[in-house]
Amino acid sequence: MSTIVETKNLKAYYITNAYGVERTVQAVDDISIAIQEGESYGIAGESGCGKSTLLKILLGSYDPPLRVVDGSITYHLDGKAIDAESMTLDEKRDLRWKTISYIPQGSMHVLNPVRRVRDTFHDFITAHRNVDKDESYKMTAEYLKELGLPEKVMASYPHQLSGGMRQRVTIALATILWPKLIFADEPTTALDVVVQRGVIQLLKEVQQKKGSTLVLITHDMGVHANLADRIGVLYAGKLVEEGATRTILDNPRHPYTKFLINSLPSLKDRGERASIPGRPPALDKPPLGCRFHERCPLVQDKCRTIDPQMITVAPGHRTACHVVEEELSHVPSV
Amino acid sequence: MFTTLRDLLRYSLSFRFGTIILLFAALLIVLSFFSPYEPDDRRAVARNEAPSSEFIFGTTSQGQDVFWMLTFAIRNTLIIAGIAVTIGRGIGVMVGMLSGYIGGMFDRIVSSIVDSFIVIPRLPLLILIASIMRGQMTIFALGLMIGVLDWAYPSKRYRAQVLSLREREFTHTAVFSGMSSWKIVIQEHLPFIVPFLLADIVSGFLFAIGIEVTLSILGLSDTDTQSIGSMIYWGNYYQSLLTNKVWVLIAPIGASIVIVIGFYLVSVGLSDYLDPRKRLLRLQVKE
Amino acid sequence: MSQASKNTPLLTIKNLTKTFHIRQGFASQEFDAVDNATFTIDSDKPEIFAIVGESGSGKTTLARMMLGMEKASTGILQYKDRVLADLSRKEMKTWFYKEVQPVFQDPFAAFSPLKRIDHYLYETAFNYKMTDKKNADKYLDSVLHEVGLTLAEIKGRYPNELSGGQAQRVAIARALVTKPSLIVADEPVSMLDASLRMSVVNMFRKLKDDNQVSVIYITHDLATAYYTGDRIAVMLRGWIVEMGPVEQVLGNPLHPYTQNLKLSIPSINTSAEWDERIDLAVVETDEYTRTGCKFAGRCPAVMDICNHHIPPTIHHEGRDVKCFLYDDTIEKAKTTRSEHVAN
Numbered sequence: 001m002s003t004i005v006e007t008k009n010l011k012a013y014y015i016t017n018a019y020g021v022e023r024t025v026q027a028v029d030d031i032s033i034a035i036q037e038g039e040s041y042g043i044a045g046e047s048g049c050g051k052s053t054l055l056k057i058l059l060g061s062y063d064p065p066l067r068v069v070d071g072s073i074t075y076h077l078d079g080k081a082i083d084a085e086s087m088t089l090d091e092k093r094d095l096r097w098k099t100i101s102y103i104p105q106g107s108m109h110v111l112n113p114v115r116r117v118r119d120t121f122h123d124f125i126t127a128h129r130n131v132d133k134d135e136s137y138k139m140t141a142e143y144l145k146e147l148g149l150p151e152k153v154m155a156s157y158p159h160q161l162s163g164g165m166r167q168r169v170t171i172a173l174a175t176i177l178w179p180k181l182i183f184a185d186e187p188t189t190a191l192d193v194v195v196q197r198g199v200i201q202l203l204k205e206v207q208q209k210k211g212s213t214l215v216l217i218t219h220d221m222g223v224h225a226n227l228a229d230r231i232g233v234l235y236a237g238k239l240v241e242e243g244a245t246r247t248i249l250d251n252p253r254h255p256y257t258k259f260l261i262n263s264l265p266s267l268k269d270r271g272e273r274a275s276i277p278g279r280p281p282a283l284d285k286p287p288l289g290c291r292f293h294e295r296c297p298l299v300q301d302k303c304r305t306i307d308p309q310m311i312t313v314a315p316g317h318r319t320a321c322h323v324v325e326e327e328l329s330h331v332p333s334v
Numbered sequence: 335m336f337t338t339l340r341d342l343l344r345y346s347l348s349f350r351f352g353t354i355i356l357l358f359a360a361l362l363i364v365l366s367f368f369s370p371y372e373p374d375d376r377r378a379v380a381r382n383e384a385p386s387s388e389f390i391f392g393t394t395s396q397g398q399d400v401f402w403m404l405t406f407a408i409r410n411t412l413i414i415a416g417i418a419v420t421i422g423r424g425i426g427v428m429v430g431m432l433s434g435y436i437g438g439m440f441d442r443i444v445s446s447i448v449d450s451f452i453v454i455p456r457l458p459l460l461i462l463i464a465s466i467m468r469g470q471m472t473i474f475a476l477g478l479m480i481g482v483l484d485w486a487y488p489s490k491r492y493r494a495q496v497l498s499l500r501e502r503e504f505t506h507t508a509v510f511s512g513m514s515s516w517k518i519v520i521q522e523h524l525p526f527i528v529p530f531l532l533a534d535i536v537s538g539f540l541f542a543i544g545i546e547v548t549l550s551i552l553g554l555s556d557t558d559t560q561s562i563g564s565m566i567y568w569g570n571y572y573q574s575l576l577t578n579k580v581w582v583l584i585a586p587i588g589a590s591i592v593i594v595i596g597f598y599l600v601s602v603g604l605s606d607y608l609d610p611r612k613r614l615l616r617l618q619v620k621e
Numbered sequence: 622m623s624q625a626s627k628n629t630p631l632l633t634i635k636n637l638t639k640t641f642h643i644r645q646g647f648a649s650q651e652f653d654a655v656d657n658a659t660f661t662i663d664s665d666k667p668e669i670f671a672i673v674g675e676s677g678s679g680k681t682t683l684a685r686m687m688l689g690m691e692k693a694s695t696g697i698l699q700y701k702d703r704v705l706a707d708l709s710r711k712e713m714k715t716w717f718y719k720e721v722q723p724v725f726q727d728p729f730a731a732f733s734p735l736k737r738i739d740h741y742l743y744e745t746a747f748n749y750k751m752t753d754k755k756n757a758d759k760y761l762d763s764v765l766h767e768v769g770l771t772l773a774e775i776k777g778r779y780p781n782e783l784s785g786g787q788a789q790r791v792a793i794a795r796a797l798v799t800k801p802s803l804i805v806a807d808e809p810v811s812m813l814d815a816s817l818r819m820s821v822v823n824m825f826r827k828l829k830d831d832n833q834v835s836v837i838y839i840t841h842d843l844a845t846a847y848y849t850g851d852r853i854a855v856m857l858r859g860w861i862v863e864m865g866p867v868e869q870v871l872g873n874p875l876h877p878y879t880q881n882l883k884l885s886i887p888s889i890n891t892s893a894e895w896d897e898r899i900d901l902a903v904v905e906t907d908e909y910t911r912t913g914c915k916f917a918g919r920c921p922a923v924m925d926i927c928n929h930h931i932p933p934t935i936h937h938e939g940r941d942v943k944c945f946l947y948d949d950t951i952e953k954a955k956t957t958r959s960e961h962v963a964n
Contacts (some may be wrong), residue, residue, distance in 0.1 A: 031836070046814040046816055046817070047785065047814055048784075134844050136812070162677065163676055163677070192674075192675040192841035193675075193841060193842070193843060193882060193885040193886050193887070194675055194881065194882060194885045195675065195676075196885070196887060197885040197887065200887065203718070219814045219815055219816075221813055221815060222815075222886070222888055223887055224886065225887065226887050259816070260815075263815070263816045263818075263819045264816075264844070265817060265818075265819065265822075265845055265848040266842040273739050279784045279786065279787070280784075330860030404718075451681040469733040493823050501731065503727060503731045504730065504731055504732050505723070506690065506723070506731075506733060507723075507731045507741060507795070508733075508741070508744070510688075510718055510722055510723055510745075510796075511717075511741050511745040511748060511795065512714060512718060512744065512745060512748025512749050513744055513748060520737075522733055522736070525733070525735045525736070526733075526735065560831070574676040
């Protein structure tokens with residue numbers, strides 16, 4: 001498997017200056033990830049952890065006040081390595097249309113309410129390729145059939161469809177042209193469970209059929225469990241743990257990840273579940289040392305002053321935590 | 335309040351310039367009380383003098399100092415506009431917001447009244463009234479009339495704003511907190527409307543100044559009272575253009591343009607500052 | 622349902638229906654957002670009554686009717702011994718709103734972003750005469766303690782300065798100021814992060830146990846409904862299709878729709894069953910206006926009778942189910958079912 005997009009020590013801050021007050025929000029602080037071609041990579045974390053910002057950077061669509069302050073983003077396409085910062089605006093736009101597809105949050109509102117679905121598809125397809133109406137209708141019909149969406153969707157207006165169907169139609173729209181890289185931002189938030197299931201299944205099918213790479217951003221671990229191959233957990237702008245999905249869910253090492261997983265209710269028992277005390281730090285004044293130390297039950301003196309670095313717990317599983325580092329150093333290496 | 339003003343003056347370029355212009359206009363108004371001449375004095379000074387160090391804007395063919403005339407003119411025009419805006423927007427806000435919030439039959443009746451007012455052709459009506467009342471039109475009466483004709487259309491917009499605010503969840507919270515309708519409209523909804531209101535006030539001033547100047551140029555207002563429009567009227571009456579004494583006209587025209595620009599700049603700066611979304615950004619920063 | 626209670630029930634709902642008219646061109650179609658809902662909340666013991674369903678199931682309309690925000694089309698809606706529709710505006714403001722308070726879905730929309738958040742707390746306290754000016758701070762502080770906050774923490778702050786979890790807690794605190802008997806919470810945790818939901822949901826449990834407040838908890842998240850609720854009602858396109866004690870309904874669902882819902886929950890313990898392709902509704906109005914059972918289009922156990930007749934509500938295994946499968950009076954074509962399963 002080869003890397004398709006990677007970031008190295010990426011730092012992206014929002015720097016604003018309004019009415020004499022300057023404020024720097026360290027939204028993405030020193031993040032290094034390498035997404036492999038053809039995989040489903042999930043980015044997990046609460047609101048305010050920086051995942052939306054990371055998404056914007058990966059998409060290449062960001063404007064001041066958001067700036068890349070340090071580090072690099074590199075796309076590996078057609079055997080070439082392209083540094084995002086060196087691309088012109090036109091090149092970035094080109095990239096977005098041809099290779100990258102983006103499914104935004106609340107995407108059901110993206111559909112044009114005064115056009116029938118098949119015409120919206122036609123508009124989209126002809127913006128990228130030269131086809132006439134009949135051809136694009138045929139393409140659309142075939143693709144919808146492949147994904148298991150009913151044919152009557154084509155002649156409908158968006159408001160006639162149910163919310164879940166709209167969401168799935170939007171996903172079909174975003175993926176009909178074989179994008180290599182699909183970014184989905186909270187595709188299931190605010191949808192109910194039944195629709196969520198349909199959306200997740202659709203994403204899975206799309207990804208498998210086309211062999212695309214899927215980057216999924218959501219705070220819902222249940223979605224990651226059913227869709228992602230690997231998960232990266234973000235907290236307060238930092239990557240705190242990364243590994244294969246089952247590893248993260250069954251054997252999390254970072255205290256935050258553990259808390260995150262334990263706080264989810266399940267249908268197995270109604271016992272009292274603890275919630276994480278406190279709240280994430282404000283990113284304009286991040287705390288010294290480990291960003292989680294104020295809420296961490298295992299906090300030590302070192303955590304308050306030194307920022308932990310990423311260490312490898314097992315092949316493909318890394319985390320940034322002093323306590324884990326210590327645990328590992330006591331384990332005799334085999 | 336004062337920190338707001340200080341912030342605005344310091345950081346908003348348009349607000350700063352607009353305020354300077356309006357302060358200047360205010361200065362002229364204050365000067366009008368110290369004018370060495372009465373507003374309707376004729377032959378007080380040498381006639382038809384071009385602008386010089388003695389007569390900053392020159393003199394008219396009737397022997398009036400254009401500069402001092404201008405101070406009166408600005409004062410009167412702005413008084414008229416002020417009355418018009420106070421009456422117009424005052425009624426407009428109250429009617430619009432109440433009818434939007436209460437809804438039902440009340441809203442329907444009021445809306446039909448509002449619609450009737452909107453259809454009235456304002457300028458022809460004002461011309462008609464002014465020509466009937468010629469000479470007996472006081473400043474107050476003119477301001478009142480303009481105001482009464484300019485409240486209807488704005489009130490529709492306030493009503494529209496309240497209609498959408500009414501469905502917002504915090505309105506429901508306010509209802510369940512036991513607040514009366516009146517309190518909700520004033521405490522919860524009005525703050526959202528204020529930025530819009532300020533821009534609307536400027537628009538009201540512009541309309542009133544425009545109408546006043548139009549009526550006066552046509553000689554329909556009290557031509558003995560100095561106002562920007564009447565200065566232009568008298569300037570035309572005495573053929574200032576043809577006799578090449580353009581300074582008589584340039585002073586009032588220039589003044590009206592500059593004042594209008596001043597209002598505009600202030601309103602742009604203010605609405606930018608008060609924009610709820612920008613406000614939130616600033617509030618966060620203050621932490 | 623259990624034995625009849627001696628006191629008047631807290632909330633009585635019988636055959637409650639809300640009909641909406643939608644215009645399609647020149648024709649107008651009507652559909653029932655809530656169709657003959659019937660249930661009762663007793664007043665002797667506080668409980669958490671969960672109402673779950675997809676979006677479009679009618680649960681929000683039901684909530685709005687219970688809060689008096691929406692007028693019912695037909696049916697009985699009674700709070701304690703008064704019929705809601707008969708209350709005058711004054712009675713609503715002085716009595717009903719004191720007894721029944723809402724918690725809305727979006728904590729940031731529930732408060733005006735231009736007003737400090739404690740403004741609503743003070744307003745509620747004064748308007749219902751819960752305290753006087755002198756003791757207001759003390760009273761509000763004690764109410765905020767119930768939700769794990771202090772007045773000092775939030776005094777003078779604007780809603781956007783708080784986190785979603787905190788803001789929602791303040792919203793709950795505001796609802797508690799009037800010492801209500803019933804709180805209607807419409808999707809109170811849907812907009813919060815998964816990790817924050819637990820703290821808010823735990824709070825409802827505490828309110829029931831310590832403060833004797835009954836809660837109607839409306840959600841599409843079955844997991845939190847299971848965790849918090851005592852009884853649960855499952856709604857589908859306006860119908861209550863299954864209702865009963867939560868451990869039974871969710872532990873061993875009878876209605877095919879409930880079974881489908883339970884299966885659809887994405888859990889961190891994945892299952893192959895979950896991966897089976899499901900059928901989603903295509904056009905919402907189709908299901909609303911269907912004759913017969915509204916679930917017939919998607920039901921894996923559908924029988925011929927389901928397409929033509931509305932299923933009755935049957936009491937079976939300790940709960941109410943609206944399904945022909947449990948109707949002993951009809952001649953169940955067992956062959957149909959087994960044929961269907963074999964396919």
